[in-house]
Amino acid sequence: MGDNMSVQRFAWSRRFGGKPSLFEPRELLHAYENRSTREVRDSGELLIEIPLSDASILEITILDPSADWIEPRVRGLCSSLDEIHRRAQRILRGGFSIGWIELESERHGIIDYWEDGVNNEYPVAIVWNGNSWEEATTT
Numbered sequence: 001m002g003d004n005m006s007v008q009r010f011a012w013s014r015r016f017g018g019k020p021s022l023f024e025p026r027e028l029l030h031a032y033e034n035r036s037t038r039e040v041r042d043s044g045e046l047l048i049e050i051p052l053s054d055a056s057i058l059e060i061t062i063l064d065p066s067a068d069w070i071e072p073r074v075r076g077l078c079s080s081l082d083e084i085h086r087r088a089q090r091i092l093r094g095g096f097s098i099g100w101i102e103l104e105s106e107r108h109g110i111i112d113y114w115e116d117g118v119n120n121e122y123p124v125a126i127v128w129n130g131n132s133w134e135e136a137t138t139t
Contacts, residue, residue, distance in 0.1 A: 022052045023082040032078050040065050048074060059100040069106035073128065077101070077109075080133040087135060088113060088124050096122060109133065 022028075028050065036050045046065035050058040060077065062070055085098065092113060099114035099121065106128060113122040125136035 021082055022054060022056075022058075023085050025079045025082055027053065028058075028081060029075060029078040032074065046070070058098065061100060061102045063102070063104055067106065070103075073103060073106055073133075076128065076131075077103070077133050084111065084124070084126060084133065084135055088122075092122060108136075 031050050031052065032048075036048055039047045039049075041047055044065065046062040048060040048062070050060070052058055060074060062074075088111070089096070095116050096113040097116060099112045101109060101111050103109040108128075109126045111124045111126060113124065114120070115122070126133045127136045
């Protein structure tokens with residue numbers, strides 16, 4: 001390995017049969033802090049792209065690119081996403097992956113799951129509970 005190449009260690013989740021977790025909090029936060037890109041789209045939305053360990057990209061859209069809550073909420077998402085994703089995969093019985101995430105405000109967002117190989121979507125509403133993001137409960 002060259003001097004400038006960093007060695008990455010990815011968490012192994014027993015819940016997924018020993019497959020690496022793409023959303024392990026420390027690794028996702030590291031990728032966000034060191035390798036993410038930001039772009040304001042023509043629509044005025046902020047697009048944050050975070051490269052993942054499988055060479056895919058996690059896309060996070062923020063509706064208001066000038067909001068003062070972006071940094072803490074994206075960091076919170078990096079810490080919360082693994083748990084949200086595991087719960088969603090149990091409900092969906094696998095076969096779905098995250099298409100994109102939209103943070104509509106500092107307290108509400110949507111994770112849009114896409115069924116692998118099929119044109120099927122399953123949106124998961126998320127809310128900020130004061131410490132982290134979690135799946136919104138419906139009553």
